[in-house]
Amino acid sequence: MNLLEIHQEPAVYLVLAAMLLAIGLFGFIRRNTLVGMLISGELIFGAAMLNLMAVNRFYAPDPTVGHVFVLFVMGLSAAEVAIALSIVIAVYRNYRSIRTSEISEMEG
Amino acid sequence: MNPFPASEYIIPLIFLLFAGATIGGALFAVFTKWIIRSVCGLATASVGLAGMFYFLHSPFLAMIQILIYIGAVCITIVFAIMLAEPDEPQDGYGLHSVPWNVGAGIVAVAVFWGVARLGVTGDWPTPAVRVSDGSVEMIGVALLTTQSLALEIVALILLVSILGALAVARKGRHIE
DSSP, X not given: OOGGGGGGOHHHHHHHHHHHXXXXXXXXXXXXXXXXXXXXXXXXHHHHHHHHHHHHHHHOSOHHHHHHHHHHHHHHHHHHHHHHHHHHHHHHHHHSOOBGGGSOOOOO | OOSSTTGXXXXXXXXXXXXXXXXXXXXXXXXXXXXXXXXXXHHHHHHHHHHHHHHTTOHXXXXXXIXXXXXXXXXXXXXXXXXXXXXXXXXXXXXXXXXXXXXXXXXXXXXXXXXXXXXXXXXXXXXXXXXXXXXXXXXXXHHHTTTHHHHHHHHHHHHHXXXXXXXXXXXXXXXX
């Protein structure tokens, strides 16, 4: 692999996306507050978007489809953040905590 | 003689800078104890991702990435931290025990190894012909013609999520 052409190598992007996915998964398992898990989830979303864009750039016959797909994923992740954070606020009002170990019981 | 020595290294260096920002920011977001620093790590990773998108011939998505992730997602998370996090994290706050962390590391390494191996050794077909060049004009045309359903669905999802977030967060305000 030529170091000067490193930004033209699809494998580099795919490995970066895999690394981002692994880091996000690690944080998702490791954290035990809701906000920390949400941040790790955003990293996983980023890995998915990078993977999609890399495949779209190098292997797709029509690159616009990948762009639209990634825009869709970004919209989904923004919606997810809005919903998740409002749930975090609601949970915090009831439990005075957002640690997952303390909010494991539900009340109808 | 080349009047600009080492000028051919500029592009790979910028690429490595953005790649380093992506991975470094993500690692920082995962490993730091303070959740507010974790948000800063997420923002750094988003800048790096925007650079990756730029190198993937997509400056439009790079702009959108910065707008949405840093301008909206990170700021919203900061607001939530202001409302729902303790000021001073005690030791071990927000993290599981050490064996749990080791297990998380094993899972992460296994997933990385599998996915990276698939990506590197996979038999990816190169397309014979490119239908379009993926420019912003083509994206705009596609969004309003062939991909208009995706645009409508995203609009609906955002509307519903805003209404849902308002409904969920508003309930219980006067209970106390």
